[in-house]
Amino acid sequence: MKNKTILQYLQENHIIIDALCNGQKKCGKCKAKVLNRNINLTEQEKQLLTTKEVQEGICLACFHSYHSDDQIVVMNQKMRITDDIQETLTSHHQGIGVIIDIGTTTIVMKWIERCRGKCIESVSFINPQVSYGGDVISRIEYQNQNQTSYLHDILVESIENQLIEKNKEINQIIVCGNTTMIHFLLNEDVSSLGVAPFHVPQKDMQRINSYDIFKRYSYQCEMITFPHISAFVGGDIVSGIYANDIDQLDYPVLMVDLGTNGEIVVGNKDSLLVTSTAAGPAFEGVGMSCGGGSVSGAIEKVKLCPLEIETINHQKATCICGSGYISLLKELVEKKLISPMGKLIDKKDFYLTDHIFINQSDISHFQLSKAAIQTGVHILLENSKVDTIYIAGGFGSHLDVNDLKVIQVIPEDIKYAHNIGNSAIKGCYKLLMSQDFERVNAIVDKAKSINLANYEDFEDILVESLYFYD
Ligand code: FES
Numbered sequence: 251m252k253n254k255t256i257l258q259y260l261q262e263n264h265i266i267i268d269a270l271c272n273g274q275k276k277c278g279k280c281k282a283k284v285l286n287r288n289i290n291l292t293e294q295e296k297q298l299l300t301t302k303e304v305q306e307g308i309c310l311a312c313f314h315s316y317h318s319d320d321q322i323v324v325m326n327q328k329m330r331i332t333d334d335i336q337e338t339l340t341s342h343h344q345g346i347g348v349i350i351d352i353g354t355t356t357i358v359m360k361w362i363e364r365c366r367g368k369c370i371e372s373v374s375f376i377n378p379q380v381s382y383g384g385d386v387i388s389r390i391e392y393q394n395q396n397q398t399s400y401l402h403d404i405l406v407e408s409i410e411n412q413l414i415e416k417n418k419e420i421n422q423i424i425v426c427g428n429t430t431m432i433h434f435l436l437n438e439d440v441s442s443l444g445v446a447p448f449h450v451p452q453k454d455m456q457r458i459n460s461y462d463i464f465k466r467y468s469y470q471c472e473m474i475t476f477p478h479i480s481a482f483v484g485g486d487i488v489s490g491i492y493a494n495d496i497d498q499l500d501y502p503v504l505m506v507d508l509g510t511n512g513e514i515v516v517g518n519k520d521s522l523l524v525t526s527t528a529a530g531p532a533f534e535g536v537g538m539s540c541g542g543g544s545v546s547g548a549i550e551k552v553k554l555c556p557l558e559i560e561t562i563n564h565q566k567a568t569c570i571c572g573s574g575y576i577s578l579l580k581e582l583v584e585k586k587l588i589s590p591m592g593k594l595i596d597k598k599d600f601y602l603t604d605h606i607f608i609n610q611s612d613i614s615h616f617q618l619s620k621a622a623i624q625t626g627v628h629i630l631l632e633n634s635k636v637d638t639i640y641i642a643g644g645f646g647s648h649l650d651v652n653d654l655k656v657i658q659v660i661p662e663d664i665k666y667a668h669n670i671g672n673s674a675i676k677g678c679y680k681l682l683m684s685q686d687f688e689r690v691n692a693i694v695d696k697a698k699s700i701n702l703a704n705y706e707d708f709e710d711i712l713v714e715s716l717y718f719y720d
Contacts, residue, residue, distance in 0.1 A: 256282060256322060257311035263369050265679075267324045273312035280311040281325035289314055321366065345421040346370070349678035350409060351486060352427030352435060353377060354386055354510040355531050356543070358675050359412055361420070367683055371416050378404040379434070384531050385510055386430035390444035393434075402437045406463055409435075413467045420469055423460055424678045426476040428484035428511050428526075435463065436475070448481035455691060476677070477691060480699035482526040487513045488693050489677025490642055494670060497522060497693050504636045504664070506623060507673075508533040508572065508643040514626040516634050522697040523634075527626040532619035533572040533643065540606045542569025549574040549602060551650075554581040559602055567603050573649035575616055578608060580653035583718050590717045592617045617716055624659045624715035629705050631661065638666040642673045657718050 257280050260267045270277035278298030289309045296304055308325060344365055351358045354377060361371035379401050382392045393401055413420075425435065429450055433440045436456065442449040460473040476485025487507065491497055496505060499518040507513045512529030515522060535541030535548070542548050547568035551560040561567050570578065582588045587595055592613045594600060599609040639660060641649060651667035654660045670676070681690060702708055 253315040255312050256284070256309075256314050256316045256320065259316040259320075260311060260322065260324065263367075265324060265367050265369075267311060269312065275310070275312055278310060281308050282311040283308050283323045283325060284314075285321040285323060286319060287317070324367075346418050347422040347424065347682045348413070348420050349675060349682055350423065350425045350427075351489075351672060351675040351678060352405070352409075352425065352431040353486070353674075354389075354428060354431065355380060355384070355534055355536055357408065358672060359409065360675065360679070361416060361418055362679065362682055364421075364682065367679075371418070373412055375408065375412075377431075378408045380536075384536060385528065386428060387444055387528070389434070390430060390440050394441050394444070399437055402434050405431075405434050410464045410467050413464060421471045422682060423471060423473040424476075424682050425473065426485040426489040426674050426678050428486055428513075429478040429481050430484075432475050432478065432485055437463075443481045450478055450481050453478050453694075455687060474681075474687075476681075477694045479524055479694055479697045482511070482701075483513055483524045483697070483699050484511075486674035487515060487524060487526075488690060488697075489675075489681070490670070490673035491515060491517075491522065491677075491693050491697075492690055493673045493677035493680055494640055496640075497689075497696065501638070502634050502636050503638045503640055504627065504631065504660070505640040505642065505670075505673075506627065506660070508623065508641065510534065510536075512619070512623045512626060514623070514630055516630040516636065517697075522693065523630050523700055524697050525626050525630060525700040525702055527622040527702060529619045529622040530615070532575070532616045533623075535569065535571050535575065537615055538570065538575065538612045539609055540570050541575070541612075542571055544571045544573070545569075549606065550577070552578040552581055552602060554578075554585050554587070557602065567606055570602070570606060570608070572643065573653075575608070575612075576649060576653045576657065578602070579613070579616065579620075579718065580650075580656040582613075583656055588613065588718060590719050592716070592718050617718070620657060620659055620718075621712055621715035625708070625712045626702055627660055628711050628715065629702055629708070630700065635663070637664060638668070639664045640668050640670045640673070642670050658715070 257269055257273050268279040270279045291309055295310050295313045347362045347364050349360050356374055357377050358374045360369050363370050379389055383389045430440055430443055438451050455477040456475040458473050459470055461470045476489050478484045502518045505515040510531045512527040515524045517523055531537055546563040547565035548562045548571035549559050549567050550562050550571055550573045594610050599607045601607040649669055655662055
């Protein structure tokens with residue numbers, strides 16, 4: 251079998267690297283430095299690098315095979331190997347750090363060996379708070395009615411159990427999540443997050459002792475939470491902006507997180523507009539008759555007439571994940587099997603296998619999520635023209651941006667799409683490795699949060715967005 255490239259190694263280990271052409275040896279973005287051996291650059295590679303980069307020993311990660319003892323430093327536009335960074339990467343940052351993304355539905359945790367930036371353990375599990383409401387508003391209501399620390403307790407317990415089970419001595423924890431989740435984690439009062447004017451009690455980056463939260467875990471270390479922008483736009487989005495360098499781009503891009511809170515960002519180095527919409531968890535397959543996460547066996551792509559389905563890892567079909575629903579809806583639209591308002595033409599449940607189907611109530615549920623996202627995109631793009639979209643969320647690799655155009659979630663003029671996966675966790679990773687807290691705080695200072703409900707034509711745009719096609 252062919253050896254994997256350095257780029258493939260980095261991707262497999264969730265180490266962020268700019269790789270615009272995804273290893274096609276065309277873009278020249280995947281710059282890295284291998285510290286433990288000399289790399290002979292090819293002529294083609296030299297053409298893609300500056301003379302200075304060649305002199306500094308920088309190579310392109312997709313041109314070279316990975317050796318098992320390689321020590322690699324990933325470069326990006328803002329990061330050059332200097333003695334400082336070298337020292338930071340090789341001596342200052344020893345030990346293990348944990349990064350955590352607390353989603354409303356799913357929690358992701360990764361243990362990172364800090365000197366090499368390598369992920370050594372990874373888990374994801376359902377947020378135990380889902381039993382008390384699928385979205386943040388119902389959890390805030392539960393909290394207001396019951397006035398206990400129960401939602402804090404079960405959240406902390408679920409994360410702490412993982413820390414105890416893996417039993418690794420860690421020296422820093424970096425957490426991101428939406429504003430409500432982080433408030434639950436910190437045991438802060440969430441009541442003001444659910445009512446106008448949506449006051450946020452803890453807005454800034456918190457740097458506390460992990461023992462304040464995880465009392466049963468025997469190792470103490472610094473725990474850092476990403477700062478929030480508003481009650482609706484949390485640290486997970488700040489993390490996503492940071493992970494994808496949106497705050498440093500010359501040209502504006504649209505970033506959409508198709509998660510339960512449906513956060514949307516439009517911006518670049520000059521300005522950042524952010525909002526969130528109550529999309530609900532339909533894009534994550536939750537609340538749908540046969541929905542599920544992006545797990546092995548989930549249907550992630552559908553073709554109709556004749557019926558063809560593709561499942562994740564080519565396993566026997568078990569459910570339909572978010573990208574599967576988007577693909578299926580696009581087919582139902584193109585084959586005119588639903589009306590513009592999403593009514594199944596022959597009024598029968600639509601089967602993809604003998605037990606996996608979509609029915610009218612699933613379509614209506616999905617339609618509300620789609621309309622919420624579409625409305626936010628429409629309003630944020632009112633004064634900007636963008637041709638590039640970054641799509642975040644736990645989707646199968648097959649999410650096709652054209653499917654989103656067909657069902658009208660995003661405008662036709664989007665030409666370039668990047669599936670950025672869970673960019674919140676990538677931002678945590680990047681912060682763990684860079685310790686660039688100042689830049690993260692600067693993102694929050696620059697961002698302007700838009701409350702969609704205050705927008706004059708909000709209702710009209712929302713109603714129009716319910717249409718799947720004209
Ligand atoms: S990923 Fe584009 S050149 Fe390596």
